[in-house]
Amino acid sequence: MQEAELIRKAQSGDHDALVELLRSIETSVYRSAYYILGNEQDALDAAQEVLIRIYRKLDTYQEKAKFSTWVQRIVSNVCMDKFRAKKETVSIEEHELIIPDRNNVEDEILLTGLSNDIQEAIGKLPRQYRMVVVLRYLEDLSYQEIAEALDLPLNTVKSYLFRARQQLQELLYDYQKGGIG
Amino acid sequence: MTNEEIWEWMQRDLDGDLSPTEQDALFNLIRKDSDLQLKYNRLKTVSQQLEQLPPVVPSFSIVDSILPRLESAAAVPAASSTLNEEVLPTLEVKRKQSSPSVSKKWKKTNVWLASIGSTAVAACLLIGIMFTGSDGKKIEADPYQQGSEAVNPALKEAPILGPPVQSPPPSTNPPTSNSQEEDKKATQNTGTTKKAPAKNTSSKSHQNNSNKKPVSNPAQTKPVVPPKPVVRDPKPPAFPYGVGEESDKDSRDRDSDSEDREKVKSKDKEKDKDNDRKKDRENDDD
Known part of the structure; x- marks a missing residue:
């Protein structure tokens, strides 16, 4: 069944269609949350919250935007709420220190050294840069879709993405030279 | 560029x-x-x-984990309402807050009532003490100022409070022991009749039956002597006045007394009528 048809059925009250729709977006929601938040537990909580919101507010979705963009907008909002709820005493922008959780998913990532490096580097990015990078590379959204998802101007999205890549390149270069300091 | x-x-x-x-x-x-x-x-x-970032996958199905919650919330909306009602007992906090205030108000009113009552009682006591104190002063001061002999107030007759009683006021209360004396006076005034002694004996026998009351014998007292106050049992009343427990004997005494009184009254009336007839005859003779 196509996504558009599923959405229509779910909006008309078909419970099975709604559940099927949620299953189809479950992995992408979790993946975005995982790379934005940086650990499995927060990602699971955020993904649950996102799916519950979609379940309750699906009737408010309009077909003007892509469904994936609408979903990722909810993901980014929930992740921002998580960031605010944490009220970190140390700003992520200033001190990007992530203590990796030794879970199964993360162990899989640690198998490859390069992915570990880029994972650490992503964790050191500012929140907005991180979101833009995740949406661009993991959800394969265009500039315009990222702008819609994050409710940002198009030029701002480009600027964030270019700077994020520049920072990642510098971080990875430093790491290759003698470790990320 | x-x-x-x-x-x-x-x-x-x-x-x-x-x-x-x-x-x-x-x-x-x-x-x-x-x-x-x-x-x-x-x-x-x-x-x-x-x-090339690895596509991470959740370790369990998130949809399956939230489905029971979602379905229960969708199927049973009443459950959410009950939950809200359960939260309202935080309105219980308000109730709790309001209830102490109400109790405080009641406490305040109780305190005010108690203070008003205590002041009223104190005022009554003060007035009573002032009255009694002024009487005592008069008794002590007057003889001293007038130069008369000092008499021990204890030997004097008890001062009568209120207006002097010349004739006993009509009372609606049923007569108790004084009615016996009145009956005897009536019998003495009317002279010796055949029925009267029988009544006296009946009353006396009744008195003898109720020996508990040490009532003085009215036959020995002279009619000139003013009636003495009735001496009651020294035993303190076990019940409040008016609610006292009546024994069967007392009730029987009262019944017999009232019957005697009625008979005496009827006899008096007959005697009066006889006297009137005699007077009429004498007048007719004249």
Whole structure:
């Protein structure tokens, strides 16, 4: 069944269609949350919250935007709420220190050294840069879709993405030279 | 073209945002400059690494974990309402807050009532003490100022409070022991009749039956002597006045007394009528 048809059925009250729709977006929601938040537990909580919101507010979705963009907008909002709820005493922008959780998913990532490096580097990015990078590379959204998802101007999205890549390149270069300091 | 513009074109090329002509122009510039070539290669590596990020998957189905919650919330909306009602007992907090205030108000009113009552009682006591104290002063002061002999107030007759009683006021209360004396006076006044002694004996026998009350014998007292107050049992009343427990004997005494009184009254009336008839006859004779 196509996504558009599923959405229509779910909006008309078909419970099975709604559940099927949620299953189809479950992995992408979790993946975005995982790379934005940086650990499995927060990602699971955020993904649950996102799916519950979609379940309750699906009737408010309009077909003007892509469904994936609408979903990722909810993901980014929930992740921002998580960031605010944490009220970190140390700003992520200033001190990007992530203590990796030794879970199964993360162990899989640690198998490859390069992915570990880029994972650490992503964790050191500012929140907005991180979101833009995740949406661009993991959800394969265009500039315009990222702008819609994050409710940002198009030029701002480009600027964030270019700077994020520049920072990642510098971080990875430093790491290759003698470790990320 | 400035370095900034070249850097932007590099970035856009990584995202596939350059047109073919723009892409050719960029590649021409990079080929000429080794630094630009190095920069471009580093950015491309980063982009490739980002594209190759492992697709993480949740360890369990998140949809399955939230479905029971979602279905219960959707199917039983009343459950949510009950939950809200359960939260309302935080309104219980309000109730709790309000209930102490109510109790405080009651306490305040109780305190006020108690203070008013105590002041009223104190005022009554003061007035009573002032009255009694002034009487005592008069008794002590008057003889001293007038130079008369000092008499021990204890030997004097008890001072009568209120107006002097010349004739006993009519009372609605049923007579108790005084009625016996009245009956005897009536019998003495009317003279000796055949029925009267029988009544007296009956009453006396009744008195003898109730020996508990040490009532003085009215036959020995003279009619001139003023009636003495009835001496009651020294035993303190076990019940409040008016609610006292009546024994069967007392009730029987009262019944017999009332019967005697009625009989005496009827006899008196008959005697009066006889006297009137005699007087009428005497007048007729005259």
